[in-house]
Amino acid sequence: MAERARRGKVTVVGAGFYGSTTALRLAEYDVFDTVVLTDIVEGKPEGLALDINQSRPIEGFETRVVGVGGGSYAGTEGSDVVVITAGLPRRPGMSRMDLIETNAGIVRQVAENVAKTSPNAVLIVVSNPLDEMTALAQLATGFPKHKVMGQAGMLDTARFTTNVAEELDVPVSSVRTLTLGSHGDTMVPVPSRCTVDGRPLTDVLAADRIEHLVDRTRNGGAEVVALLKTGSAYFAPSAAAARMARAVIEDSGAVMPVCAWVDGEYGISGVYLGVEAEIGRQGVKKVVERDLSDSELAGLHEAAEAVRAKQADVADL
Numbered sequence: 501m502a503e504r505a506r507r508g509k510v511t512v513v514g515a516g517f518y519g520s521t522t523a524l525r526l527a528e529y530d531v532f533d534t535v536v537l538t539d540i541v542e543g544k545p546e547g548l549a550l551d552i553n554q555s556r557p558i559e560g561f562e563t564r565v566v567g568v569g570g571g572s573y574a575g576t577e578g579s580d581v582v583v584i585t586a587g588l589p590r591r592p593g594m595s596r597m598d599l600i601e602t603n604a605g606i607v608r609q610v611a612e613n614v615a616k617t618s619p620n621a622v623l624i625v626v627s628n629p630l631d632e633m634t635a636l637a638q639l640a641t642g643f644p645k646h647k648v649m650g651q652a653g654m655l656d657t658a659r660f661t662t663n664v665a666e667e668l669d670v671p672v673s674s675v676r677t678l679t680l681g682s683h684g685d686t687m688v689p690v691p692s693r694c695t696v697d698g699r700p701l702t703d704v705l706a707a708d709r710i711e712h713l714v715d716r717t718r719n720g721g722a723e724v725v726a727l728l729k730t731g732s733a734y735f736a737p738s739a740a741a742a743r744m745a746r747a748v749i750e751d752s753g754a755v756m757p758v759c760a761w762v763d764g765e766y767g768i769s770g771v772y773l774g775v776e777a778e779i780g781r782q783g784v785k786k787v788v789e790r791d792l793s794d795s796e797l798a799g800l801h802e803a804a805e806a807v808r809a810k811q812a813d814v815a816d817l
């Protein structure tokens with residue numbers, strides 16, 4: 501059998517639900533040499549790494565997972581990609597913004613360590629509140645803005661697609677959706693770019709049903725949190741972050757909705773915002789601008805101003 505080409509090292513910081521499932525997915529892709537999983541807790545990442553490695557003969561992948569506990573960064577040096585999942589998740593009734601002070605302290609400390617140990621890495625931030633933590637990670641690392649991005653749009657889009665597919669009882673593969681803006685109240689669904697078997701979503705669903713599905717998408721994270729009672733979603737979120745990391749190491753140029761630095765696109769500048777972007781070895785290769793309806797564009801501008809105000813505050817956290 502031809503040996504698969506594997507290259508590079510990815511570090512996942514935070515070995516909680518999000519981090520451990522991300523590490524597993526990345527290992528199972530079998531495209532990296534090494535996946536390093538770290539946490540402040542001693543023993544947890546080491547144990548999870550041992551467990552994942554023992555699944556290799558069954559699942560048939562060779563990527564090695566290395567667990568590093570106790571808040572150490574030994575073994576992460578020179579990572580090509582770093583996914584930051586460290587931080588508290590929501591509990592029922594909490595908004596993502598309720599996490600900002602605690603998670604800012606954690607993300608700042610993690611980002612400073614990453615800057616020292618993996619100065620050339622592409623950073624994928626997932627800790628909440630997402631847009632603010634992405635902006636903070638860029639500030640704390642001083643990395644070029646295109647090398648720091650956040651994961652939210654892939655997840656929100658996947659939730660929207662799933663909701664539409666379930667409403668119409670069609671395969672998820674026949675549905676295309678798009679959400680832009682921020683991860684939260686100012687998420688901007690883009691119905692003009694949504695299709696079912698190539699037909700515009702507005703042709704196959706009544707406006708009030710689309711509105712209902714958009715609402716469910718916007719509250720998709722809270723819906724899972726309310727059911728789980730402790731902790732938040734991680735299967736779909738980890739799929740999204742892992743795909744982004746894979747696009748980086750493969751330099752694939754895949755276009756994905758991500759939280760990226762926007763510099764003039766859509767008439768918006770100087771803010772991390774959910775937009776579609778081409779992802780490659782250097783992070784965001786280019787923000788892809790789409791034709792939006794007037795109301796969608798207005799929604800995007802509104803989201804930009806809302807996150808701009810909050811991102812300005814993170815420097816002091």
Ligand SMILES: NC(=O)c1ccc[n+]([C@@H]2O[C@H](COP(=O)([O-])OP(=O)(O)OC[C@H]3O[C@@H](n4cnc5c(N)ncnc54)[C@H](O)[C@@H]3O)[C@@H](O)[C@H]2O)c1
Nearest residue numbers: 514515516517518539540586587588589626627628651737
């Ligand atoms: N962006 C998204 O779409 C999205 C989706 C789901 C969850 N999240 C966020 O992801 C984060 C993680 O969620 P989770 O479910 O894995 O939570 P979790 O509580 O299961 O895991 C968090 C882990 O981070 C570790 N940690 C804390 N401080 C650390 C530090 N300084 N260095 C290294 N590790 C540290 C903890 O020990 C814990 O193991 C949360 O902030 C959550 O809100 C984001």
